Amino acid sequence: MSRLGFLRAGLVAVGIAFAGLGYAIDTERDFADPVLQARYEGITKELRCLVCQNETIADSNADLAIDLRREVHKMIADGKTDEEIKEFMLNRYGDFVLYKPRITGKTVILWGAPVLMLLFGVVAAGRFIRKRAEEADIPTETDQAGPEAGQS
Amino acid sequence: MWKFVVPFVLFIILGAFLWVGLNRDPSYVPSPLIGKPAPEFTLPSLQDPSYQVASKEMMGKTWILNVWGTWCGGCREEHPTWVAIAQQGTVPIIGLNWRDDNASAQEWLRQLGNPYAAVATDHDGRTAIDWGVYGAPETFLIGPDGKIIYKHIAPMTFDVWAKEFLPRIQAAQAGQGAQS
Numbered sequence: 001m002s003r004l005g006f007l008r009a010g011l012v013a014v015g016i017a018f019a020g021l022g023y024a025i026d027t028e029r030d031f032a033d034p035v036l037q038a039r040y041e042g043i044t045k046e047l048r049c050l051v052c053q054n055e056t057i058a059d060s061n062a063d064l065a066i067d068l069r070r071e072v073h074k075m076i077a078d079g080k081t082d083e084e085i086k087e088f089m090l091n092r093y094g095d096f097v098l099y100k101p102r103i104t105g106k107t108v109i110l111w112g113a114p115v116l117m118l119l120f121g122v123v124a125a126g127r128f129i130r131k132r133a134e135e136a137d138i139p140t141e142t143d144q145a146g147p148e149a150g151q152s
Numbered sequence: 153m154w155k156f157v158v159p160f161v162l163f164i165i166l167g168a169f170l171w172v173g174l175n176r177d178p179s180y181v182p183s184p185l186i187g188k189p190a191p192e193f194t195l196p197s198l199q200d201p202s203y204q205v206a207s208k209e210m211m212g213k214t215w216i217l218n219v220w221g222t223w224c225g226g227c228r229e230e231h232p233t234w235v236a237i238a239q240q241g242t243v244p245i246i247g248l249n250w251r252d253d254n255a256s257a258q259e260w261l262r263q264l265g266n267p268y269a270a271v272a273t274d275h276d277g278r279t280a281i282d283w284g285v286y287g288a289p290e291t292f293l294i295g296p297d298g299k300i301i302y303k304h305i306a307p308m309t310f311d312v313w314a315k316e317f318l319p320r321i322q323a324a325q326a327g328q329g330a331q332s
Contacts (some may be wrong), residue, residue, distance in 0.1 A: 050181055050286035063251055064286055067277040092284035094184040 031076070040076050043085055044069055048097050056099065170321040175274035183284050183303045190217075190294045198249050198257055198271035204247070205272035210294065214324045216317075217292040218268070218308075219280060221252040222260045224288040230307035233262050238267030239312060243321055247271035250280050250288055293317060295324040 002080065027111040044058035049065040055070075057065040068089075075085050095101045103111050185191075197203040218234065220227040238245055244252075247268035249257045253326060254273060261271075274280050283292065294301040301320050304312055 053179065063277065064280075067251075067281060070276075071278075073283060091184060092281060093286065094182060094284070095180045 037078055039082065042072060043072055046099050047089055050093060050097065053105060064069055165269065180305060181286065185300050186303060187299060189298050190292070190300050193272060193279040193282070193319045195272035195274055195279060198254055198273050201254065201273070205270045210244070210246065211315050212296050214243050214296055215319055216243055217251050217282070218245055218246055219248045219285050219288050219290040221250045222256045225227060226307040230289050233308045233310060234267035235265040244269040248271050248279065249273045250285065251275065251277050280319070281332050293320055306332050
């Protein structure tokens, strides 16, 4: 194994050693049923922790996140659907609690703006390119005409 | 002509958005509960856990729910303000002691004064979730019809009390007077 190979192997080993840290936050609850566990993990990753706004409640150590994970766990165990759980959170914390907000009257600008901006960009770019093409046509004609005129 | 006007107008619009964005508090999350019936709770009292503090008993009154905990720095900051407001006796102030232990909370009230008509203890934070609480101190104003009129997320100040709370309290109480 070359020195570079050792270095790579070392980095991989370090990476594996730290990989567990990413899962260390939520250790208190587990479902025996892998389907329920997957739902639990899915929902807690979609909910924003409002104390630490750039973390999901799955990733956060804040007390509120712990409480909300407990509630999600309880609701899944009680047989609530994903929609009912999201509704529960929305009724209390508003659209901001979902990392992927629903499309409503209030959030339509949020969802629509990127599309509008893309359309605007396409139209603007299209007009710009066409104009450049038209302008570019004229000089080539004059360029050709120029030397010819000069030659004759 | 348009070559200059269009980018300029776009620049002004973008600038306006960014300017407004600069002056907004990103940690403020508007509550969807405003105008909706206040979530009910029945919780053991801080002073005497055998006694239950029930939100239903406040029906017909204009009242304040103040969410606090001894672990919360902003709560210590606002506490003298509450003591002073309580002395004016405008509306009853109910405390919601959030994720705290009774001994430290009782000690806190002994040392700093007790502005609360009653304090409900929410040890597991379940009631706080129902009220959409995400960071103490938070203060709710509830009307005589049991609906939430207003929510303040930050330490209470005399300025906020005079500007945001007193006019709404007066309006709520006047409405109640007209009905009865």
